[in-house]
Amino acid sequence: xxxxxxxxxxxxxxxxxxxxxxxxxxxxxxxxxxxxxxxxxxxxxxxxxxxxxxxxxxxxxxxxxxxxxxxxxxxxxxxxxxxxxxxxxxxxxxxxxxxxxxxxxxxxxxxxxx
Amino acid sequence: xxxxxxxxxxxxxxxxxxxxxxxxxxxxxxxxxxxxxxxxxxxxxxxxxxxxxxxxxxxxxxxxxxxxxxxxxxxxxxxxxxxxxxxxxxxxxxxxxxxxxxxxxxxxxxxxxxxx
Numbered sequence: 619x620x621x622x623x624x625x626x627x628x629x630x631x632x633x634x635x636x637x638x639x640x641x642x643x644x645x646x647x648x649x650x651x652x653x654x655x656x657x658x659x660x661x662x663x664x665x666x667x668x669x670x671x672x673x674x675x676x677x678x679x680x681x682x683x684x685x686x687x688x689x690x691x692x693x694x695x696x697x698x699x700x701x702x703x704x705x706x707x708x709x710x711x712x713x714x715x716x717x718x719x720x721x722x723x724x725x726x727x728x729x730x731x732x
Numbered sequence: 733x734x735x736x737x738x739x740x741x742x743x744x745x746x747x748x749x750x751x752x753x754x755x756x757x758x759x760x761x762x763x764x765x766x767x768x769x770x771x772x773x774x775x776x777x778x779x780x781x782x783x784x785x786x787x788x789x790x791x792x793x794x795x796x797x798x799x800x801x802x803x804x805x806x807x808x809x810x811x812x813x814x815x816x817x818x819x820x821x822x823x824x825x826x827x828x829x830x831x832x833x834x835x836x837x838x839x840x841x842x843x844x845x846x847x848x
Contacts, residue, residue: 622774652836661738661822661839662775707774711836719765719790720837722774 620645624708624723631730637695639726641682641708644689649710651675651684651691652720656705665693665706698730734759736840738823743845745817753808753843755823762828764806765837768792769820778821781806782828810845817847 625640643651650669654662666675671686680695691708708723736757745751755764763782767775777790781800795814800806806825810817821844824837 650836654839659842661736661841662824664836664838667836719777719780720775724772724774 620649620710620712620721622708622710622721622723624706624726627705627725627727629726629728631698631728633700633730633732634697635730637693637698637702637728639693639706639708639728641691641693641723642689643691643708643710645710645712645721647712648686649712651682652709652711653680653682653691653693654707654709654722656707656725658704662707698728700730700732703728703730736823736825736838738821738840738843741841741843743843745845745847747847748812749847750812751810751817751845751847753810753821753823753845755806755808755840757804757806757823757825757840759825759827759838760803761825761838762803763826764800765824765826766790766796766798766806766808767822767824769822769842775822778808810847817845820844 621644623642652667653665655665656662666677668675668684674683682691682693705725705727707725709720711720739754765780766778769775776792779798781787797809822842823840826837
C-alpha cells in the first residue's frame, strides 16, 4: 500500500542554519508529492508540491525534489528563521482510483532558536 | 477572500452527547474531506465527499457521520459512539480536474474538540 515515512523530530536549529527534513515514500504508480506546514494551533498550509519525477517544488525559500529512483522528497531550506518553527508534513496522493486521498507522514517538528 | 472556515475553533462537550462541527468553503471546490489529528500523529481521513449528496468512509469513520447537501458545506457529527472523540479536526477541500482526478487539498483552521 501507499505510505510516507518522515524523519522523527524534533529538529532544533539555530537561526540561519541549513534545514533538511527527510521524507521517503512507498507507492504504486506515479504519485504527486506535497509538503504541508502547520503552525501552532492552526490548520495545514500547502507549502510546495511536485507532480512528476525530477520536478522541484519551491516556495518561501523551501525546496524539495521528487526523486523516483530513491523514492524521496526531502525538504530543504538554506537559512531558517525563527518564524519557520512549525510542524512539517510530507504527503502523497495517487491520482485515479476510488479515493484520490492524501497519505500523510507523522510530521516533523522544527524549532528554530534565535 | 476565498477560503475554508471551520467553527467553532474550540468546542467542549460532555461524554454521551453528539456534536456537529461546521465546515464551509467558498472556493467552489468539488471535493471535501474531514481529518482527525491526534498529538504526535499524522492526519487520518474520516470521511470524504467528491460530489454533492455523495460521501464515502475514510480510514476511521466509526462513530462519525456526515452530510453533503450543498457544495459549499460538509458538516461532521461526532456521535456518542466515538470512543475517543477528543482531538483536533481538520476540514479540507480540493478541485476536480478534467479526468476525475482531484488536485491538492486546502485546509481550514481546524476545530479542537474536548469531550469530558
